[in-house]
Amino acid sequence: MTAMAVSPATRQLCDAMFPDDEAASVLALLDLYTGAECERVHQAVIRLSGGRLGRLRIWLDEAKRNPETVLWFGESPSDVSQDTHTFGVEFINGFLDRHLDTPAEPTGE
Incomplete structure (x- = not known):
C-alpha cells in the first residue's frame, strides 16, 4: 500500500507540536496509519502525543x-465536561509516560 502524504493542516499541527529534527520521524510514523478517518x-494522535514520539507511537x-x-x-x-476530558487525557498520558521504556509487542497487522 502506498503511503499517503499528510494534509497541510496535519503537517502544520505536526510542525507546531514537534521539534524540526523530529519531523521526518513523525511523518514516517503517521504514514503507518492508513485506516478509517485517517x-x-x-x-x-499528534495532539495526544504532546510533542513526544513515544506517546505518538502508542496512540498510533x-x-x-x-x-x-x-x-x-x-x-x-x-x-463529558471539558474538565473530565482533560483529566482523562492527562491520566492516560501520565500512565504512558511511566511505561514508555517498555517496548510494545508487535501486533502482527
Whole structure:
C-alpha cells in the first residue's frame, strides 16, 4: 500500500507540536496509519502525543485497534465536561509516560 502524504493542516499541527529534527520521524510514523478517518486520527494522535514520539507511537498503535477511542480522546467529545476530558487525557498520558521504556509487542497487522 502506498503511503499517503499528510494534509497541510496535519503537517502544520505536526510542525507546531514537534521539534524540526523530529519531523521526518513523525511523518514516517503517521504514514503507518492508513485506516478509517485517517486525517482526523493523524491530528488526534499528534495532539495526544504532546510533542513526544513515544506517546505518538502508542496512540498510533491504539488507533490501529480502536480509532474511535483515539478520536474521543484526541478531539472534544460532547458527552463529558471539558474538565473530565482533560483529566482523562492527562491520566492516560501520565500512565504512558511511566511505561514508555517498555517496548510494545508487535501486533502482527
